[in-house]
Amino acid sequence: MDYKAIESLLEMYHLGETSLEEEAYLIDQFEHSEVQEKYPQEAAIFRYFAIKRAEALEADVFEKMALNDVIVPADLKVPDRFSFRTISRIAAVVFLLMLSGLFVYHLAVQKPIQAEVYNDSIEEPEKAYEEAKQAMLMISTLMNAGLEETQKIASFHEAEEKIKQPKL
């Protein structure tokens, strides 16, 4: 048993200068009863470390064993990053953004143009009234002329039907 080395490592351990490998070496050495008897103060600490190390190893082994026992079905579908749900969500967001863009465009560009179309071209009400009156009379006259023509054709068709009818 290399007590000199153990002693020197213990001194370093107390000063906090030991590496993980050196501490592992000390834990291994304290498994022996001679070492435990020679350094009884440190023995309790290193035996505690030995127990914890064993528990950690057991947990590691258990995890590996448990994973080995898990049976993965051959037809198991792993969730795809680009599933239908994800794509439909992205599409909905894009659609909303496009709609918002169109809405803003309509308000900023189309509306002013339309407003211009509906703005009064005449500022004086008297002149505007005269224009409106002329427009109404023009529509009225042309409409009546068209109706007159319709009546003429209707009368012609009526007469035509009468001629075609056989005399009883």
Next chain:
Amino acid sequence: MRKSILMLVIMVIFSANIFAQNDPMTNFFKKYAGNELFTKVTISSKMFSMFTHFEPNDPNEKEMMKALSKLKSIRILSADSIPNGKKYFSEAMSSIKGTKFEELMSVVDGTTDMQFMVQETGGKISELLMLVGGSNKFYMLSLHGDIDLKQISKLSENMKISGLEHLNKVGGNGKKKE
């Protein structure tokens, strides 16, 4: 998820309603409003409300005022000396195709084409469009509001009109096309 779908549907309906306002005749009017060959006249509902201050004594003028008070807007696009008026008439007619406009009356003769179109909303005529296209003239008149065709028809019977010489042609030689 349901909420977002509902929101989406509401937005689509809302936006469709807004974008639908840009009707083909507005586009047509917009296209030629800046053209020097055409005379543009627009009268809005605001101006119509100012007409109520007039108090005519003549019964015919009163009748005219009554008809105008129901309107919301008038748009006129006219040209008396353009190279091919029928071309503009055809263009206007093709832009109306597929819209809610229904044909009211159509008169075609050798020199002049005339078309009356109406748009109904809730059983009432909300828009009346008149298009006239001749060899060197084009008229587009659009009335918006509550339109009573019988009342409009009476207007010209009551008043004497001058300066509408081309009407004689339409009345005399025209052929009615349904």
